[in-house]
Amino acid sequence: MPTGGTGMEYTAMEQYWIWLSSVEGIGPKRFYQLLSIFEDARSVWDALEDGGDRSLFKFLGKQALDNLRNARDAGYFYRLFDELERKKIRAVPRIGDSYPAALSAIYDPPPTLYVRGEGPLEDDRMFAVVGSRRATRDGSRAAREISEGLAREDVTVVSGMARGIDTCAHEGALAGRGRTIAVLGCGVDVVYPPENDRLAEQILEEGGLIISEYVPGTRPYPGNFPARNRIISGMTSGTLLVEGAKNSGAMITVNFAMDQNRDVFAVPGSIYSPLSQAPNRLIIDGAVPVVSPWEILEYYHWGKRPEAAPLEPRTQIQLDPDDESLVIPLREQELSFDELANITGFSPSKLNSHLTMLELRGIIIKVPGGMYRAYG
Template sequence: MDLSAMEQYWIWLSGVEGIGIRRFYRLLSEYGDARAVWDSIGDPGMAFLGARALENLRAARTEERFFRVFSELERLNMRAIPRISEAYPASLHEIFDPPATLYVRGDADLSAERMFAIVGTRRATRDGKRAAREFARTLAGEGVSVVSGLARGVDTAAHEGALEGGAPTIAVLGSGADVIYPPENELLAERILDAGGAVVSEYVPGAEPSKGNFPQRNRIISGLCAGVLLVEGAENSGAMITVNLATEQGRDVFAVPGSIYSPLSAAPNRLIQLGAPPALSGWDILEHYRWASRPAKPAPGAPLPELDEEESTLVTALREQELSFDELCSLGKFPAAKLNSLLTMLVLRGIIVKAPGGLYRAYQ
């Protein structure tokens, strides 16, 4: 990690506990740069920091503390990108309160031309998870880096879909980049890194997740991207914070329409009512940005897979919704052994697919 002296002082100052983004930028405004802050500690003009932050700053002004920052980054195989670095994403310079420093695990390009966010509720329905996964897979299949927050529900499904699609996916955390939250997504985070993606945070390594961090990190999710897709969310969903930030940042907002009777479709349906473009597949987004053209539909009369009556019964049910093995059994049409055989053959023929979570669905 090659950093100039000025970049090192910037990273050191931005990581001092209690300084925060507003105090950090005020210090730079008052003293000119981070090295000058180091040289001026004890100056009466720093009283605006408050007693605790000022004491933390004094305690951090030692060579041992200074160099510990960078040895810890090296130990964690993590890079720090200060805002004054050429590697800092240009798109984040434009937003309100741009993060002072980004801590990054992984190799993904944070300035990639094609970046798009998929967000939604943690309490996603089965259809919501399916939509997030399929949108992400389609976008990633055309080289789009999908950005989300690694949370339960829609975020998790979006990252999984992006991995299936084969493009890097980027997770922005409300904790240190080495503190995966929720813990059950540690394996998913490793898969993201192994596939050339990245785990990103503005919080120092070791920072635990806190309630206030998540709304704050949402400005990074939207800020990195050309646009944001809201898959599911109630009227008061936290995902609406990302949507509102995206609007303030001048990013595009899309929404997945849902049932008027589903509380978790209230937010996207409301956005559509207010003028947000409805998105029915990833191709709607790809075509909007002219990133790719939708594949042509099969010509009329093109041969369809030949299905016998039993196979047709299963495929018809799986075109309507994703179903588990037990749910298919409950249809009462096949013994378990027969059902297993039918499903296996349909998967091998490429007519249905077994999705994450043990659910089956038919290709449309």
């Protein structure tokens, strides 16, 4: 049995875990099914001796079982770890100490993460910025400026290094002298899109990471990208959607975030822009509207916006009576949506409309726990 000798600092159990998760056709679902039958990954290796008992592996299907049998080979085992060492790629198994705790807690965590870069996979402040590949000029600017502002407050910006908003998010974080993590839908040794080759180098040079659940050499197959989005949302506190059409692929990440009980934020846009359909709808449905990094930073108490100079009386913001009935109690204490409804007597739709507009005007803010408070 091929334990040790890989030249890498893994326990024997971690080596078998990484081996099993690397086999083509053994995705997370089948991987965890195997572990529910066998005690651990090493037991799977042992059970495959002499081809293995077909009845124990019948749920895999013929091709996946053939792949597993072929991989039950010392040559395959050592080639895998030799390639990782040669390409300076870390394999981080879920059973290892370096695996992100937040990601481990989601419904279907990747069994193993492959990592380029030297920094940790988990920080106290991690936030996802995603959006359309066909970003507008304003959307690109918003992604860059918001990500730069987050990075300047020591927030690690996580995105997918795709064209458009993802690329702008990484570039903004680098401009803010911060750390950024790119989660790929291919092997970490395969840069996709290819024009982001220099961006990938910059991410690593500035202490960031490039990670994937796919073994090195995996090509960017279309089916890989929806699955990788659960990693982007799963390892972060919240996800910001900058631009996206109604059926945008970026909404997959947002939906994962909601399923994982993560916070959702959105940049509002023109009601006439197709790329504002998804973020505007999210805001209507309760996402936190974002027009600067400060909405995110203050939501998590990661930073406080600089105090503005007092306004002259003649330029004080004017509120209509309905808005005043909301703002006055929020100056005294944080209140929930239901508490505000009881105080004002507003219908849910009317209350949601007023709260959204007050947030966009920077008069109130939504804070963790679904509570609201006034600025100042």
